[in-house]
Amino acid sequence: MRGFRPGWALTCQVAVALATVIALSFWQFSRGQEKAALAAERDQRLAAPALAAEGFAPGMPDFTRLALAGRYDAERTFFVIDRAQPWRYLVVTPLVTNHGVFLATRGRTERPRTGALSAGEREGLPLARGALGAPEVETPSGLIAVAGVLWPEEGAADTSRWPDGWPKAVNGMNVSAMAELTGAHPREVRLEEPSPGLVPVSLAYDFSPGTHWSYAVQWLLIGVAIVAGYIFFGRRRSGRPD
Numbered sequence: 001m002r003g004f005r006p007g008w009a010l011t012c013q014v015a016v017a018l019a020t021v022i023a024l025s026f027w028q029f030s031r032g033q034e035k036a037a038l039a040a041e042r043d044q045r046l047a048a049p050a051l052a053a054e055g056f057a058p059g060m061p062d063f064t065r066l067a068l069a070g071r072y073d074a075e076r077t078f079f080v081i082d083r084a085q086p087w088r089y090l091v092v093t094p095l096v097t098n099h100g101v102f103l104a105t106r107g108r109t110e111r112p113r114t115g116a117l118s119a120g121e122r123e124g125l126p127l128a129r130g131a132l133g134a135p136e137v138e139t140p141s142g143l144i145a146v147a148g149v150l151w152p153e154e155g156a157a158d159t160s161r162w163p164d165g166w167p168k169a170v171n172g173m174n175v176s177a178m179a180e181l182t183g184a185h186p187r188e189v190r191l192e193e194p195s196p197g198l199v200p201v202s203l204a205y206d207f208s209p210g211t212h213w214s215y216a217v218q219w220l221l222i223g224v225a226i227v228a229g230y231i232f233f234g235r236r237r238s239g240r241p242d
Contacts, residue, residue, distance in 0.1 A: 006234030014230040018223055025219035035208060042205065050147045053099040058185055062152040063205070066189060067145070068104070070097030074139035076182050077167040079109070083154070084202065087111055089169070091137055091198055094182040095146070101184035103175065104148060106191055107198025109137050134169040138197050148189035149203055 006014075042063045050067040072093045079089040088108045095104040112135045157172025179186040194200045 004231070004234045006230060010230065010233060014226055017226050021219045021223040021226065025215075025217075025223070028215040028219065032211075046149065046203070053097050053102075056099060056185070058187060060150055060187075062150055064150045065147060065192075066102075066150065067147050068095055068097055068102055068189070069143065069145045070095045070102075071143055072096075072104070072139050072141070073101070073182065074141070075166055077134075077137075077139065078178055079111075079134050079167060079169040080157075080173050081111070081171050082108060083172070088199070089135065090173070090201060091195070092173075092178065092188070093139060094184050095144075095189075101182060102148075102189050103178055103182070103184045103187065104146065104189050104191055105151070105201050106139075107194030107201050109135055109198055111135070134167045138195070140195055146191050146193070148191040151188040151190045152205065153188065 041061070045061065045063040046065065048065060050065040053066060053068050056066060073096055074093060076094055078092040080092055082088045082090050085108065087110065089111055091106045091109055092103055093106055095102045112133045153175050154173065156174045156176065157170065159170075159174055159177045162168055162170050162177075173188070175188050176186050178184070190201050190203060192203070
């Protein structure tokens with residue numbers, strides 16, 4: 001290019017910067033494709049017929065639908081602070097079937113409390129023993145049949161402050177610990193229809209592929225800005241007097 005002499009130092013810096021932003025853009029685009037594929041698999045499983053309990057295996061994919069029949073172990077219910085709605089509990093009760101015990105999230109209920117949420121509660125942080133109260137909820141008795149969805153495990157709450165007795169009002173979900181305490185399969189099953197008196201639990205799970213794609217475009221725009229700056233400063237260098 002006539003009158004364009006950026007020099008080797010600037011050229012090398014720009015080459016490294018461009019290689020970096022192109023790699024980051026490609027990575028974000030690839031992550032977006034992965035998330036889109038996961039979302040498609042989720043939708044496919046949610047639209048499929050529910051599997052019978054005898055076909056269950058602990059390693060089954062998330063969002064697989066299950067048809068369960070059994071009796072609730074009402075004495076060993078967990079009230080778990082809902083991360084999406086901290087003023088509510090997720091109600092998790094073991095469902096005893098002929099094919100094992102399942103941790104059934106039966107719905108949401110309001111948390112019994114006075115005053116506003118503390119900062120720790122809003123952030124889902126561990127709370128002091130006794131800071132949570134277990135509400136009164138109705139648990140269906142007798143043999144029941146329900147359909148639910150195998151839910152992804154989202155973190156593992158600290159169990160050191162969990163109360164000793166039952167029911168347990170706890171600050172977060174820890175499926176492995178809950179399964180060990182109840183002899184259940186180490187998977188959460190979110191029921192498609194709530195128990196009487198409870199608010200439906202959300203079955204929405206956003207993989208957000210668009211977020212990664214927008215980041216990919218942003219990195220490409222940064223690359224364009226780098227090239228524009230390279231041309232601008234290269235011309236200025238060429239115009240300097242010797």
